[in-house]
Amino acid sequence: MTASALPVLMYHHVTEKPGLVTVHPRTFREQMAHLAGAGWKTAGCRDLEAFLAGAELPDKSVLLTFDDGYLDNYVYAHPVLLEFGLHAAIFLVTGWIGDGPARRHAGMGGDVPECPDHREAMAAIGAGRADRVMLRWSEVEAMRSAGSFEFHSHTHGHRRWDRDFADSAARRRALAEDLGRSRAALAARLASSAHLCWPYGYREAGYAEVAREAGFRFLYTVERGANTRDTPPEAIRRVVVKDRAGAWFASRLTLYGHERLARLYLALRGRR
Numbered sequence: 608m609t610a611s612a613l614p615v616l617m618y619h620h621v622t623e624k625p626g627l628v629t630v631h632p633r634t635f636r637e638q639m640a641h642l643a644g645a646g647w648k649t650a651g652c653r654d655l656e657a658f659l660a661g662a663e664l665p666d667k668s669v670l671l672t673f674d675d676g677y678l679d680n681y682v683y684a685h686p687v688l689l690e691f692g693l694h695a696a697i698f699l700v701t702g703w704i705g706d707g708p709a710r711r712h713a714g715m716g717g718d719v720p721e722c723p724d725h726r727e728a729m730a731a732i733g734a735g736r737a738d739r740v741m742l743r744w745s746e747v748e749a750m751r752s753a754g755s756f757e758f759h760s761h762t763h764g765h766r767r768w769d770r771d772f773a774d775s776a777a778r779r780r781a782l783a784e785d786l787g788r789s790r791a792a793l794a795a796r797l798a799s800s801a802h803l804c805w806p807y808g809y810r811e812a813g814y815a816e817v818a819r820e821a822g823f824r825f826l827y828t829v830e831r832g833a834n835t836r837d838t839p840p841e842a843i844r845r846v847v848v849k850d851r852a853g854a855w856f857a858s859r860l861t862l863y864g865h866e867r868l869a870r871l872y873l874a875l876r877g878r879r
């Protein structure tokens with residue numbers, strides 16, 4: 608059996624502090640246990656590339672993605688992925704990733720760093736204290752070599768260029784410069800990547816061209832839906848994962864693993 612569609616799931620935080628775009632570590636473990644127990648295989652971004660180019664993917668393939676690159680991904684998600692032999696991708700805001708020794712994760716036992724909710728994380732970044740809530744390159748490297756995560760771009764500065772630049776030519780120049788910096792940072796630290804996820808899911812006419820010129824060929828959105836071989840590489844769909852396991856999680860995988868089911872479901876919900 609081969610897959611007709613690849614669900615791409617979207618996470619942000621995995622932490623014990625409840626809040627926006629957050630899954631509790633206990634829920635995350637239940638979700639991963641479900642994947643492993645029900646025979647799901649976690650694809651990498653390269654598998655998605657091959658699938659969109661016409662290659663076959665095993666049935667029950669799923670791509671797990673995390674946005675931004677929070678410290679909690681290392682503290683809580685990394686040990687669970689290792690436990691179940693699963694794999695995921697993180698889209699890093701490369702300008703928010705710092706240096707310094709790797710901290711402790713939950714799989715090591717003992718005390719782990721405090722991982723705040725989304726609001727507090729944003730406040731820390733705004734106050735110039737990103738290191739308290741974001742990954743360090745040493746942790747990125749530890750996860751990459753352990754095989755739990757691969758890393759791609761979520762831009763360098765995570766901005767809304769449309770709000771910061773009224774003039775569209777200036778906006779595109781600023782975006783091009785940012786994407787160039789992000790791609791260079793990834794290439795210098797890890798390996799060059801052609802995969803980019805738009806901050807806030809925001810994109811407009813002309814953005815894809817700027818991304819293409821910067822070397823990004825696979826662009827991830829926050830539009831819900833299944834990805835089939837016909838999905839344009841510059842409009843990859845993703846599904847938000849809520850802090851729910853059990854039947855809810857299982858049904859998302861089934862829905863977005865079948866193109867027709869997903870389309871029917873979204874039509875019934877009044878969304879295309």
Ligand SMILES: [Zn+2]
Nearest residue numbers: 674675806807
């Ligand atoms: Zn983001």
